[in-house]
Amino acid sequence: MGAGIQVSGLNASYGSNHTLFDINLNMPANNATALIGPSGCGKSTFVRCLNRMHETNPIATVTGKVLIGELDIYKDLSPVEVRRRVGMVFQRPNPFPTMSIYDNVASGLKLNGFSNRRVLDEVVERSLKDAALFDEVKDDLKKKSGASLSGGQQQRLCIARALAVDPEVLLMDEPASALDPVSTAKIEDLIFQLKSQYTIVIVTHNMQQAARVAENTGFFLNGKMIEFDATHKIFTNPSDKRTEDYITGRFG
Amino acid sequence: MVRLRFQQSLDDLKERLLVMAGMAEQAIQRAIEAFRTRDISICDLVDHGEVAIDRFEREIDQMALDLLAMEQPMAIDLRFILAVIKINADLERVGDAASSISDRVRDLQAFPVVDLPVDIPRMASLAAAMVRKSLHSFLEGDADLARSVLSLDDDVDRLNDSAFFALSNLMKAQPELTPQALNAMMIARNLERVADHATNIAEDVIFWVRGADVRHHVHRSPGSSPPAAD
Numbered sequence: 201m202g203a204g205i206q207v208s209g210l211n212a213s214y215g216s217n218h219t220l221f222d223i224n225l226n227m228p229a230n231n232a233t234a235l236i237g238p239s240g241c242g243k244s245t246f247v248r249c250l251n252r253m254h255e256t257n258p259i260a261t262v263t264g265k266v267l268i269g270e271l272d273i274y275k276d277l278s279p280v281e282v283r284r285r286v287g288m289v290f291q292r293p294n295p296f297p298t299m300s301i302y303d304n305v306a307s308g309l310k311l312n313g314f315s316n317r318r319v320l321d322e323v324v325e326r327s328l329k330d331a332a333l334f335d336e337v338k339d340d341l342k343k344k345s346g347a348s349l350s351g352g353q354q355q356r357l358c359i360a361r362a363l364a365v366d367p368e369v370l371l372m373d374e375p376a377s378a379l380d381p382v383s384t385a386k387i388e389d390l391i392f393q394l395k396s397q398y399t400i401v402i403v404t405h406n407m408q409q410a411a412r413v414a415e416n417t418g419f420f421l422n423g424k425m426i427e428f429d430a431t432h433k434i435f436t437n438p439s440d441k442r443t444e445d446y447i448t449g450r451f452g
Numbered sequence: 453m454v455r456l457r458f459q460q461s462l463d464d465l466k467e468r469l470l471v472m473a474g475m476a477e478q479a480i481q482r483a484i485e486a487f488r489t490r491d492i493s494i495c496d497l498v499d500h501g502e503v504a505i506d507r508f509e510r511e512i513d514q515m516a517l518d519l520l521a522m523e524q525p526m527a528i529d530l531r532f533i534l535a536v537i538k539i540n541a542d543l544e545r546v547g548d549a550a551s552s553i554s555d556r557v558r559d560l561q562a563f564p565v566v567d568l569p570v571d572i573p574r575m576a577s578l579a580a581a582m583v584r585k586s587l588h589s590f591l592e593g594d595a596d597l598a599r600s601v602l603s604l605d606d607d608v609d610r611l612n613d614s615a616f617f618a619l620s621n622l623m624k625a626q627p628e629l630t631p632q633a634l635n636a637m638m639i640a641r642n643l644e645r646v647a648d649h650a651t652n653i654a655e656d657v658i659f660w661v662r663g664a665d666v667r668h669h670v671h672r673s674p675g676s677s678p679p680a681a682d
């Protein structure tokens with residue numbers, strides 16, 4: 201099951217460049233939350249704070265609290281444990297090019313020391329099924345490399361790889377921006393199905409996509425969370441003029 | 453400001469709807485003038501105008517459909533286009549009402565002019581004022597002005613009710629005047645409908661400007677809880 205995410209007083213900086221200002225946000229479990237805003241507004245930085253990737257940059261700092269379920273990811277968990285609980289899918293599919301489809305999905309488990317073949321087989325099949333890819337690749341699991349798949353299939357392979365370690369949260373940073381409309385539709389359908397098992401946070405520039413997949417939407421501007429509300433409210437009648445100006449294309 | 457072409461298209465859509473609104477308003481004025489003067493040549497003008505109004509309706513719907521499909525509007529732009537589509541339908545119905553009044557005037561030609569216990573000019577003047585006011589609120593994007601239209605509808609409803617009552621009594625008392633009374637009743641009914649369309653237009657303006665749904669006396673914003681029962 202997914203876990204809810206509670207963010208309070210989150211600030212982030214790169215050196216002297218303050219990029220996130222006092223973000224407070226509750227993302228309910230087993231919902232999809234979309235984050236929108238112009239380039240450079242801080243939404244990707246925010247997402248990277250949710251799995252402690254932001255701090256991998258030596259000049260980056262984070263203060264504030266992020267709870268996944270009951271646990272504070274900056275106090276109660278190690279970065280490795282956080283990333284097991286919080287999977288991430290990036291804009292461009294990034295399968296390990298020399299690994300087979302099977303090994304791509306199993307890589308996270310193997311890194312964590314799992315070697316039981318039967319368990320690995322089960323997890324790979326379940327993850328590929330959850331990512332709606334299994335039927336398309338089941339005959340080539342160990343014959344073909346991840347890089348031999350189409351762009352849309354590669355992205356679903358990356359989702360399967362993220363799901364294999366049984367996370368509670370799935371972060372998606374522009375997961376369909378490099379895909380054609382059919383592959384995009386498959387990813388969006390997938391997000392809908394995955395919500396029953398995971399909590400999803402999706403960063404997107406595609407506002408129609410946010411409107412289609414997310415229950416809640418947050419609008420970021422200049423490192424601040426301007427508005428967070430039910431998606432239908434944000435896209436039909438936002439409360440803040442800046443949100444309205446952005447989503448209607450009057451700036452951004 | 454970006455999306456200049458889109459904003460220009462929205463302005464074009466608004467301008468087109470206002471042209472159609474002018475035609476619908478003129479149709480009502482002409483129909484009432486035809487009733488007042490029993491001048492069939494004015495009825496012909498109403499009928500010609502109706503063809504043009506129908507053409508405008510299709511054209512505006514197509515413009516709105518294209519914008520929805522091509523521009524994926526959001527928030528106030530989405531509400532504006534939705535309001536235009538609905539106002540467009542209401543204006544076309546105003547044209548229909550004018551046409552229907554014009555048909556009644558043609559029917560009345562066969563009968564002598566008599567004094568009827570119904571103030572059609574007053575009803576017409578009230579209904580036309582409501583249409584004008586609601587369209588002005590659309591032109592200016594003025595939700596307060598639109599809201600002031602809503603209460604006027606009760607006045608027209610009352611006039612229509614009293615016309616119905618008085619004309620029914622007249623038909624019982626003087627059955628030979630039934631054709632004139634029936635036609636007057638239908639004209640009053642059409643004017644009451646025109647007032648209803650003006651009310652709809654005003655409600656759509658409020659929805660566009662404020663995002664609030666005030667139809668059927670329900671005052672709520674999208675996303676808010678339904679009001680508690682009194």
